[in-house]
Amino acid sequence: MDEAITNILEGCKLARELETSIMKQVFNISPDYLMKSSEEIVTAFTAAMNLLTSLNSSLHVSSSMGGDGGEGGSHGATSIIQALNLFQSAGFEQPSMFFHPTHYPRVASEMATVSAVATPVMELGGSGYVNVLESTNPEVIGSHGGARLTPEGSSGSGRRPAESTGQRSTRRRRDNTERVIQRFPAVRTGNSEMPPDDGYTWRKYGQKDILGCRFPRSYFRCTHKNYYGCEAKKQVQRLDEDPYTYEVVYCGQHSCLTSTTPLLISSLAPVNTAVTSAVAPIITSATASSTTYVATNPRGESSMIGTTLSEMTPSTSIHLGNWLTSRDLADTRPVADMADVLFNSGSSSSSMDAIFYSKHD
DNA sequence: AGGATTTGACCCTA
């Protein structure tokens, strides 16, 4: 255990050094350097994870992740939470400008993608962006993560005459699109807290008080719905039990080209046992947000099949993610994941795009 | 001026 902690701390140190380097050379950073540094970080965390894995393997791990979500059944979570605390005490509690929360859904999705046996159906758009085709599989999974909540309580008072509107277009509630559920700690900005920006631009189209919930649920759709027919939506709600945590449910795929990192949600489908069993221990912690993988059966009933870390520094989430989701795929993608996060997971509004803006221009 | 937000009404599903 001590050795694992040493490795983790070393990884943290390297990550901080890398971050510092990036900050200092914002417009003059070499991809080679990034790759090399990332690799060193990966090595340190991989070593730690291997040690932790062997530690935990003696304690448990039932490969069956039932639909009950198992919040409390986190075998082996203690070690990971300890590791989390270490990460935080090592100075990673604040979101980095480079490790933008935008990355986290991508990372979570990527992890599941790595674990999935099924090959994701993808196509390259003309501009080089990757578009993910809409899944038609009735069995879909989502993940759980977080995003920004718009400031509430402004003084708009939309009021419509009682007669209004003729007929409504078709509206269905239980569509079979993927649902990605994520939790994020609120980001404190001035006097208010809000979920972190997820990199996409959203337009709020509704807010509802939900029965039994202290806080209203806000409904957002992609701002570019009209331009690109982008059907992505999300629901944002503060948790009753933890008002400083936001739960965001993403529905549908982004078909717009406004982000360099469209969520690879559809690539998670179809759900299969590889994903289910690969997402190992469930971790819940007040200090770390989580990504929850939700399986939806053809009747639209959802059940959580797993949770993994996502609200940490990308390096830690990547490594723990690999450890959690793909022990059988160990060492296959950590460097690539890191590079992907570093180079591809920025959003149109992220600082990474500001740094590497020329990449897509 | 045009886009974003608010919020009561409407409508669908369980």
Place this chain on the structure above:
DNA sequence: TAGGGTCAAATCCT
């Protein structure tokens, strides 16, 4: 029928 999701007029914001 209740509750949740969406619509769209009114209003705010830039």
